[in-house]
């Protein structure tokens with residue numbers, strides 16, 4: 001288990017599949033994510049298992065200080081040869097947003113990714129209208145890399161994707 005100032009990052013367990021299934025079907029949150037269709041409980045089970053079975057993916061459950069699960073932090077597309085990977089974060093428990101937990105989870109994960117997993121660069125994609133997430137990534141030192149036009153369609157509108165990244169040498 002990884003300990004931050006305000007959160008814990010721990011391995012995802014099969015017992016988490018029930019809450020993860022509910023989280024993955026939260027349409028309000030999915031407006032910010034690349035999830036379109038309702039997802040089955042079987043999908044949630046296989047998603048949980050993928051963290052152990054796939055060498056290029058690690059899924060962490062974010063627990064708050066009371067050890068209550070509040071979200072997920074995903075390290076994906078790990079390219080061990082190039083030493084880069086993608087990062088994603090969602091605080092699914094809306095009552096826990098805006099309290100510094102997302103930023104602390106990201107900081108804790110970045111420290112682990114650079115100093116334990118020995119990655120050189122971490123990248124992410126964010127929808128251009130997701131100002132909260134973009135603010136957070138900027139505060140964490142992620143650099144703007146470019147904007148991809150009309151890559152996503154949500155709520156009857158095309159949206160751009162912003163690509164950002166952070167290198168190890170830039171510090172946490």
Ligand SMILES: CC(C)(COP(=O)(O)OP(=O)(O)OC[C@H]1O[C@@H](n2cnc3c(N)ncnc32)[C@H](O)[C@@H]1OP(=O)(O)O)[C@@H](O)C(=O)NCCC(=O)NCCS
Pocket residue numbers: 029032033089090091092096097098099100101102103104125126127130131132133135136139
């Ligand atoms: C984006 C998300 C992970 C941020 O986590 P959080 O715990 O709510 O954010 P924090 O309280 O740690 O705040 C981190 C930074 O985000 C920004 N932020 C947070 N709430 C904000 C708000 N209401 N308005 C503007 N910026 C805000 C600030 O820059 C803040 O840093 P600061 O506190 O030093 O000013 C969370 O809101 C979430 O899960 N959203 C839905 C899913 C999502 O969009 N995921 C990202 C997909 S790319």
